Amino acid sequence: MRKMVAERVVAAAERPELVPETPAHAAALDQVLNRAFGPGRFAKTSERVRERGAVHRLDVSRTALLAGTPIGCCRLHDIAIGAEAALLLGPLAVDPEHQHDGLGAALVAGAVEAARREGGVIILVGAPAFFAPLGFTQAPPGRVALPGPVDPARLLWLELSDGALDRCAGAVTAPRAATRT
Numbered sequence: 001m002r003k004m005v006a007e008r009v010v011a012a013a014e015r016p017e018l019v020p021e022t023p024a025h026a027a028a029l030d031q032v033l034n035r036a037f038g039p040g041r042f043a044k045t046s047e048r049v050r051e052r053g054a055v056h057r058l059d060v061s062r063t064a065l066l067a068g069t070p071i072g073c074c075r076l077h078d079i080a081i082g083a084e085a086a087l088l089l090g091p092l093a094v095d096p097e098h099q100h101d102g103l104g105a106a107l108v109a110g111a112v113e114a115a116r117r118e119g120g121v122i123i124l125v126g127a128p129a130f131f132a133p134l135g136f137t138q139a140p141p142g143r144v145a146l147p148g149p150v151d152p153a154r155l156l157w158l159e160l161s162d163g164a165l166d167r168c169a170g171a172v173t174a175p176r177a178a179t180r181t
């Protein structure tokens with residue numbers, strides 16, 4: 001009996017915990033991102049948006065911790081779409097040793113839930129098969145312009161407050177000039 005209780009305690013301790021990201025996670029997450037994406041990590045168009053001044057939002061980004069060690073993340077960045085404030089999702093990564101166990105979907109769901117309080121829109125470039133069950137749909141082709149090539153079928157978005165999608169059109173830029181209505 002005592003052994004069964006002990007096994008349950010160990011199993012609970014081994015379940016990843018999702019927490020807001022902090023600067024203390026940065027070094028370990030850098031390694032996770034390198035392992036998950038490989039050498040193509042910085043070649044993505046969404047990376048061009050981030051390096052042009054998108055602001056990393058630690059408070060609504062989520063880190064998966066296993067026994068205190070970061071093993072995955074879903075980051076959100078403040079951006080603007082035209083004049084409208086929005087969030088860019090990514091990078092999303094789970095350490096290859098811990099993939100295929102629902103953690104990627106849980107990280108996205110956790111970050112979306114955190115962002116829902118402030119409303120607006122989340123956009124991303126990613127696989128529709130993975131993101132559609134989490135509520136994302138394809139942005140209408142031509143509505144949103146990213147600084148680089150994107151397969152329109154992979155440009156996805158999610159509305160967090162009523163009417164927000166209708167206001168989003170134009171270039172994705174740094175958030176300086178944007179308003180959240």
Ligand SMILES: CC(C)(COP(=O)(O)OP(=O)(O)OC[C@H]1O[C@@H](n2cnc3c(N)ncnc32)[C@H](O)[C@@H]1OP(=O)(O)O)[C@@H](O)C(=O)NCCC(=O)NCCS
Nearest residue numbers: 036092093094099100101102103104105125126127129130
């Ligand atoms: C994408 C990623 C975060 C998913 O993490 P995960 O913890 O395995 O996710 P889940 O367990 O919640 O879901 C896994 C399922 O998602 C689907 N999936 C994952 N990546 C996919 C992709 N690129 N295209 C389509 N479906 C995908 C598969 O159906 C997979 O099912 P399986 O486990 O039966 O193979 C992880 O594979 C990863 O880090 N990949 C490398 C980085 C990357 O591509 N990030 C996403 C950029 S948009």
